[in-house]
Amino acid sequence: MSTDLIHQLYAGLLPWLGLSLLLLGRSPILSRLRIVGSLLLAFFLLRIPVHGWNIFLWIRSLEANPSIIMSGLLSVALWQRVSGRELFRLSDWTAAWIFGSAAAFTLYPMGLGLTSVDSYCWGWDRGLPIATAAIATALLLLGNRLGVLLLLPSAGFFLDLQESRNFWDALVDPIYAVISLGAVILLLLRLCTQRQQRVASFDKGQTAC
Amino acid sequence: MPLFIRWILVAMAWLLCAAVIGIEKQPFMEPSFAPDHPVASFGRRESPFFNEEFINPDQNLAFVHVGSTFEFGNGILGGLWYGGPYEYCHDNKIYFSSLRNGSWLAPRAIMTSTQVENDLGRPIRCLGNPLMLPNADGSLELLFVTIAMGRWSGGQLNRCVSKNGGLTWSRVERLTLSPLCNFSELVRNRPIPLAGGGWCVPIYQEFIGKFPELLWLKDENGKLTARKSRITGGCAFLQPTLIPLGGKKAIVLLRDWTKAKRIFVSRSQNGGFTWSKTVPTNLPNPDAGISGLNLADGKLLVAFNDSTSKRENLSLALSRDGGDFWQRIFVLNKDPDSYPSYPFVMKAHNGLIYVAYTDEGDAIKLVNFNEEWIDELQPKKADTSGP
Numbered sequence: 001m002s003t004d005l006i007h008q009l010y011a012g013l014l015p016w017l018g019l020s021l022l023l024l025g026r027s028p029i030l031s032r033l034r035i036v037g038s039l040l041l042a043f044f045l046l047r048i049p050v051h052g053w054n055i056f057l058w059i060r061s062l063e064a065n066p067s068i069i070m071s072g073l074l075s076v077a078l079w080q081r082v083s084g085r086e087l088f089r090l091s092d093w094t095a096a097w098i099f100g101s102a103a104a105f106t107l108y109p110m111g112l113g114l115t116s117v118d119s120y121c122w123g124w125d126r127g128l129p130i131a132t133a134a135i136a137t138a139l140l141l142l143g144n145r146l147g148v149l150l151l152l153p154s155a156g157f158f159l160d161l162q163e164s165r166n167f168w169d170a171l172v173d174p175i176y177a178v179i180s181l182g183a184v185i186l187l188l189l190r191l192c193t194q195r196q197q198r199v200a201s202f203d204k205g206q207t208a209c
Numbered sequence: 210m211p212l213f214i215r216w217i218l219v220a221m222a223w224l225l226c227a228a229v230i231g232i233e234k235q236p237f238m239e240p241s242f243a244p245d246h247p248v249a250s251f252g253r254r255e256s257p258f259f260n261e262e263f264i265n266p267d268q269n270l271a272f273v274h275v276g277s278t279f280e281f282g283n284g285i286l287g288g289l290w291y292g293g294p295y296e297y298c299h300d301n302k303i304y305f306s307s308l309r310n311g312s313w314l315a316p317r318a319i320m321t322s323t324q325v326e327n328d329l330g331r332p333i334r335c336l337g338n339p340l341m342l343p344n345a346d347g348s349l350e351l352l353f354v355t356i357a358m359g360r361w362s363g364g365q366l367n368r369c370v371s372k373n374g375g376l377t378w379s380r381v382e383r384l385t386l387s388p389l390c391n392f393s394e395l396v397r398n399r400p401i402p403l404a405g406g407g408w409c410v411p412i413y414q415e416f417i418g419k420f421p422e423l424l425w426l427k428d429e430n431g432k433l434t435a436r437k438s439r440i441t442g443g444c445a446f447l448q449p450t451l452i453p454l455g456g457k458k459a460i461v462l463l464r465d466w467t468k469a470k471r472i473f474v475s476r477s478q479n480g481g482f483t484w485s486k487t488v489p490t491n492l493p494n495p496d497a498g499i500s501g502l503n504l505a506d507g508k509l510l511v512a513f514n515d516s517t518s519k520r521e522n523l524s525l526a527l528s529r530d531g532g533d534f535w536q537r538i539f540v541l542n543k544d545p546d547s548y549p550s551y552p553f554v555m556k557a558h559n560g561l562i563y564v565a566y567t568d569e570g571d572a573i574k575l576v577n578f579n580e581e582w583i584d585e586l587q588p589k590k591a592d593t594s595g596p
Contacts, residue, residue, distance in 0.1 A: 004330065004380075008330055051332070052332070053326075053331070053332040057330065057331045057332060058331075058332060060330070060331045061331040061332050061333065061357045061358075062357055062358060062390055063390050064331070064383065064385070064391065065385060065391070107388050108388060108389065110442075111387070111388040111389070112387075112388065112389060112414075112416065112417045112418055113414060113417060113418025113419075113420045113442045113443060113444065114418070114442060114443075115442045116439060116441050116442045116484075117439070117442075118422075118437070118438070118439040118442075120386075120387065120388045121436070121437065121438060121439070124233070124436050126230045126233075129226045129229040129230055130226055130230075132226070133222045133223050133225070133226035136218075136219075136222040137219045137222055137223075140210075140215045140218050140219050140222070141215060141219065143210055143215070145210070147215075147218065147222075148218060150222070151218065151221055151222050151225060154222070154225035154226055154228070154229050155225055157229050158225060158228045158229055158232065163383060163385055164385035164391070165233070165385065165435075166385060166388075167229070168388055169385065169388075174389055174390060
């Protein structure tokens, strides 16, 4: 299989997984027909030609390098939705959003010109794969399943899945960054609310005494 | 997850890490710039020489832009530009010509949007900003920009190679150089060969910030390594013109997007890896392209629009102190209606200096002269306007 075809197939994976997940909806019970139908419908919807090019390729022209972690997370989400089994626990998802936010914060502001230091260049050095392996080690030893997913960027990079030869592109992409930041903001808001409620109930208890 | 499985996965993480590190080479550890075309004594003219002509005299395109010149391995001069009905048109093409027996051959389209789409397997809006990298082995590398969406800020860099003097070209490959959808990596100015092989190409980004960068390219046995480094960040400068000063020393002159309306300069002592703080020169810049090079006697030459408001003329200036202070020496184009812009300066092996620029938006004008002609020009009265 040619490298170009591998890149093209990989770039099409993320939109297909994402659209399939959307088409499956939120219904708690999924028939086999609905599962297969959603997967096929997503595929054929993305094959609809627009101005001579199918939607898969329009998406590829905008983002040719969806991150391997985001593709992994969507695969996990789709598997959980289809099988009904929990592959990632809440703590695993939380770790995924924190990792995505941290990567986005490290990469995008500096990578897009905030300072004279270009963090995107680190993706061509040895430091980033080593840092990823170190984070994966820590997560695995803590029993967090995001650690397993963090093996995929190195594997994908080694197998030349992406058009990019920059390791950052295996770790994070704009979609993963936006979802992660949104999830972390929600998480922080929830923590703040819980803390306020705890303080309020503590104050109420003291007044009652 | 059982502990032993965790440890197996940890071992896998480090094995994969080692594999990734093993396949990625670091070819630009200690780059130094190759000497900028030494003037060959046999080609040096005795008397001052100045000439101007059009590269594409009978092309009749409504729009042409970003002209540049290069030398084939045999010393023949080549010209490169893009054009078509209008700036962001899908029908625009990259054109190529060469100077044979004193006259330019009919322009030939060497790259079209359709060809790029077929090679890359995805749609593009249009193409532009071509730049040729003539390798020592006679092969030609073509760098050019394609726009995925929007305007130039949505541009992406592409590359292809010709091993038969530009008759046929390899498949186009996309260079991934930017983190956000690979947007906004643009090329325009003269590439500089590296002493150890490969190229250092001035590039710039203008998506969210506007800042200059350097692209480091090396093709070893058909495997391309592309890296980039940043000259400065922020939202102020673009379109760097890189002038090597010998060994690892170099300066860049920068197009200004700030209210200062000056050409800015930055210096490097370590082969372009780190750069000094940018400082304004005494030359104005109306947010327009500039191009410069060093001459045989150590002087620096720059072609620029001598205005703070618009591209109303195109001038030459000379620096005798490594780029700190510049003196205007000649006005190449005084006609404000011709909107002369985007100069590209190069020095050929025969000692002639070529300045290609866009004239009236529909022609690429080429001015050529020798260093004797520059020597004969009496610099205008020293500028009093300091930086």
